[in-house]
Amino acid sequence: MSETTTQPTPPVLEALQITLADHIATVRLNRPDKANAMNWAMWQEIRTAMQWVDRTPEARVVIIEGEGKHFTSGIDLGMMMGLQAQIKDDCDGRSREKLRQLVLELQDTLSSIERCRKPVLAAIHGGCVGGGVDLISCTDMRYCSLDAYFTIKEIDIGMVADVGTLQRLPKILGHQGIVREMAFTGRKVEAAEALRIGLVNQVFESREALQAGVREMAALIAAKSPLSIRGTKEMLNYSRDHSVADGLNYIATWNSAMLMSSDLMTAMMASMSKQTPQFKD
Template identity: 55%
Template sequence: MPDYQAFRVELADKIAHVIIDRPEKANAMNADFWREIIEIFRWVDDTDEVRAVVLSGAGKHFSSGIDLMLLAQAANVLGKDIGRNAEILRRKILELQASFNAVDLCRKPVLAAIHGYCLGGGIDLIAACDMRYSTRDAQFSIKEIDIGMAADVGTLQRLPRLIGDGMMRELAYTGRHFDGEEARSMGLVNRTFDDPQALLDGVFAIARDIAAKSPLAVRGTKEMVRYMRDHRVDDGLEYIATWNAAMLQSADLRVAMAAHMNKQKPEFAD
């Protein structure tokens, strides 16, 4: 596994632990972060041994969001022509969006374990994950409004499906902080834990449960859920019929049914 500048990646028991590893900078998202996250999730997608991903932050915080030095560098390349400036900025924004699209489109379930700060770009990142869990005292904020911009890498597009339109607007317009318990009450996180260690223990237990299931069944389930965000019910039913016409012929189905009948734990191939 290659060395990364902004991350640490570990693989054990079929679970990839992807750790944002800039604790001295509150895990702010620098240029290395945006490039490496695409490489990491491509590796996750291509590595059959990986059944689930836990995403967390090293040190005291999950992430304080985009590194402001990166924004300053983007401003330095602008010239006098508005049209050309707009083209430069648009390409940069699409490039950043691709980093979190890589998380969203990953074939494997991604579980975010959040403690400390989860601000700005941190919200964009966790919105692209399958599930979110946090400590009770974690601090969240859609912070972009406080630096004079609209969030542009996924929060405003993904969050309404998670917490509802009205609450998303309140948080996006005000930028106010809210803690893990409020995040749980609005449905942003599934469950809260007392401290970072209990959080990781709890999230890894869920990841191990997922990793023990048929990887083809998990893959199909994630794909159908993702597909239904942008399609009608009848489109989704047609898609799952076509998908399962192939997948129901997998050995996993026979393995699962035999294990269930014999009250044993099934073992699935990667």
Template identity: 50%
Template sequence: MLSLARSIRFVHGGNIINVAKLTLTSRKMSSGGLEAAGYSFETLKVTKPREYVLQVELNRPEKRNAMNAAFWREMVECFNKVSTDPDCRSVVVSGAGKLFTAGIDLQEIASLMPMESDVGRKSMKLKGAIARYQDTFTCMEKCPKPVIVAVHNACVGGGIDLITACDIRYCSQDAWFQVKEVDVGLAADVGTLQRLPKVVGNDSLARELAYTARKMMADEAMRCGLVSRILPDRESTIEAAIETAALIASKSPIAVQGSKVSIVYSRDHSVQEGLEHIACWNSAMLQSEDVMTAAMAAVEKKPAEFSKL
């Protein structure tokens, strides 16, 4: 990050040009986005494609975006920061390279086994490790900012754990999805078995996918509700996700974040409990300046501008 607040003189084409109070908080990336200030990771690239929108890209293309130890740690760090970042109101998650993700790095599985000989102690350490993996994607669900995922090509194993923790899912026409864990001798344990049945609303299909590890192609994913849009290719999928994120970011952050919190809460509670929850939430949030701001913008027929949280 470079920040300058003084006049600068430089020569361009033989002419002296004065630039006053030049302020740069981000620098241009080759992909056309802006590198987000304060987000520096080994396995993730975080850019700012639109105002109040962050794009978090899985960035191990040479390893098919396999999820290694650094990834599990950095996703938590990233989304904990996103949750409290006043300059972010929505997030797009994408994958660099030929595919979205091949899932967990198999070398990571090998490193999980504790050295203790005692079964109880070994089990306790494994349970703690699994809980930390689960927190990696639960933090995306707990993040009050809506998360839109743009999937292209393969989304395997841990990739299903990731996308089912997101709010909105788009994919490219060549995308395919696979709950792969049974093929490596495991039951999925980072969120797929808990979230996928609720996302697709089809218990039989969720069980079939988990028990067989068969591939689900984009058209079937659309029919069952796993994704809400199919785009021609990776680039158009990411762009559509960014446009939706920008539209969300233009709305009241109080209203959008309240909606997400209520939807997530209501999923795991009764209708009555959900109604009581949103009543308590709005008894405070209806007093927000955003209500008047939105009303005045509607009267004046101009876009509303909401202050940062």
């Protein structure tokens, strides 16, 4: 999959690190000394990273992982403590309006993962706490190492999870009782249970095996027709939130516009000649 052409240069960020190789973009949470706590810079940069991936043709698939001991410990408590100053206003109504806009801003950051046209795979090790669960709920597939655990921690700091977990996780697990138990108790869900309830696709013995396994899966996706992959994600997200009839109508319209692509002919010719197809980004 390697190419001799010059690769696009990812943006240099403060709380994230982005790399691109063999059509696979890796977005790494990069505050290991703070257990990758999600500070204001990280929230903003997640959206920057996903927008960069979305508009970079050479990036066909994304892996999100964490540097250090944990995937993420969730929202940075220092950021939480500073919210009062951000929303301060002499008018109580305006102060609360600012708080609502701030929550919507954080929601939009994580929704940028879902909006990204490229598949996003989460590689989770160690703790995935609070906002981390909100984050992985936006990804297309989730994989973890044996040491991983997940907790909807917001209940233990006296708040309601408000940036996506309670909206997305029931649709991922398909089991209201499990989601409610996690949200009401804040208990840890270990890797084996996460696999059993459908929170993750696969559990790997070690972090090294996790990284290798997820990269292998990403490479399989990157080898497919990029146009078809982008359309498939669009259809899956749309169908999740609409009726079967709406979904069928949308795919009919989509394929009437996208089906007759060069990728279709490339794939068919490669299949007949038993060769590996090479697609345009």
